[in-house]
Amino acid sequence: MPDLDLLRTLAPPVEPPPPRAFTPPPARGRRPVLLATPIAVGAVILAVVLTQLGGGQPFAEAAIRAAQASPRLLVNGWKVTRVDEWDAGTGEMTFARDGRSVEVSWTAVDNGNKDLVRVAGAEVAGADAWVGRYPGSTDYVARWRQGDAFVQARGDAATPAAFIDVLERIYQVGAEDWLAALPATAVEPKAQAAAASQMLMGIPLPPGFKTPPATDETRDRYQLGAKVAGAVVCGWIEEWLHGDTAAAARALAGSRSWPLLQDMNAEGDYPEVVWQYADAINGKGDVPGGKLGLSVDGTYREALGC
Template identity: 40%
Template sequence: MTDEHLDRMVRDADPHRPDVITHLDGAAQHLLEEIMSTPTLEPAAEPPAVRSRRRRTVLSGLVSASAAAAVLAVVFAVSIMNADSPAGPEASPQVGPTSEATTATSYSAMVLKAAEESPRLLIDQPGWKATTVYGFAEKEGTIAFRNGEVQLAMNWYPAGQYDGYHRDRLHVSEPEPVKVDGWPGDLFRYSASDFAVMLKPRDGSFVELRTGGALTRNEFDRVLADVVRVDARTWLAALPAEIVTPGRVDEQAAKILAGVPLPPGFDAAALGDLGVNDAYQFGAKVTSRVGCGWIAEWLRAKQAGDDAAAKRAVDALRSSHTWKVLHQMNDEGDWPEVFWETADEVVAGKRPAGYREALGCE
């Protein structure tokens, strides 16, 4: 399984999905602040194995590898109860020190309500590790798991979109009725080793589980048998911890902007409106504003015949090849290459075609 295949898997699960990058504000930001301010849970006895970082597309919605590692430290240290347990599928696990920390953690009513409105599905089977999480506190989101070369993505959407998605999947294959932890749904075959299960709407959303990698039908059935719906506190414990929330914007922005020349009128205080992002997305959005600002200044200076200002803009964009933040991001994704390619056009005296779309300029 290649990283590119993971991109395809998540994308194919919803070819009409809107951009997953969401600028949260108001109640949603407050909710995430509460989640991130919750006392840290006790770490697992064995830390998750170090994983190679996958290349990230420009301004993608996927969380960083470090955030995914934070998920693994909690989710798979917990033994999740099966649906036929006397306590029922919604009960919190009651074994081990990690589950004790989980049940002792205090969440606000707002946080718990958001969790209750999410599908809250996890895999209770050894070897599966969460690698992607995004879209919590919303009606759309994804949790993707990996076990060796095999992937399983759980994508959820508003219940009102179910009929349209289901009609689309009828072009894939005839549906086969299945159940996931008692939740009825339909299985569709993309190939002999590529499956999707669309669960019927529940609590305002529906879930589609999509495989990646070679799985036989029997192997997939065994995985489905161990997909369980958990209580809100267990699901909350699985959320990424390393996210740049509005309360951390000033600190993180200062690190990103160290040694970066700022364009005229750049307002660092306005970065608080970027919402909630993982470290990679935050770095991309901050440097986007810097780059867009310098290009706008260069265009203004060229039109006004202000050679000195135009040179300052060119020098600033040329210096982007030395910005520490872009070099730190370069091992993880393609944003720095896109930024440098656009900057180099200005340095060469060319108006960069499509720079607004490339850099996400407002």
């Protein structure tokens, strides 16, 4: 059993207190990973180390110390669906309820954003927050200081009051409760090699392919899948550009049947980007964007995250 699964067996996820009735902000679909995203955070480290059951301590002291130094925020009545990367200094989470989502991130420095227009103030998890909106949109952002971290929450809402209503449901918990709330999709460093090997099952690999090495970051399974799939697809595109074009075209033509991309397709758009390139290479469509003069070799690295 992977360490993170065992960890949750020892300490099942914590259900937040029942929420008050409210209307959450509309959802924003997950965008293709490895492209520019609304919340960009630096690489972060999570070391979840298991201890023995002796003493009734379900989490290792190192994991608890790391969590204690982070904001440890949850949203009342919402479920944590993604923790792609985190440590004490930086991190990124997605909370969801009824098909809607709110993104929360934290950094060690205040990045700011001059494009936002201030609309209100609010109290969030005991701290004073600045609330802004992107002009002409329903896209709201709140920023505040939580201990040593600069925290940001972002989501869509019909009005500033509706967004603030969500902000008021953000609260801070203890380290163990926060660790126990991590989603099953989080893949810690020690589990990444085995997860990547499983993801590659049923996928033809290009000549000289090497599985992407594990990182020291805890990754969301979708993001890890994009990293693995991207390495395969980019390898085949490079083969198509410089090697056996027929073999590469055949391999990519079958990408719609790859189990990894089929699994990912229900959650995000990355597989659709892959399939657009596969079609373009096989003469059945344009590369993403469909603009005149857009070429596979000039765009695939940025689009696929090579």
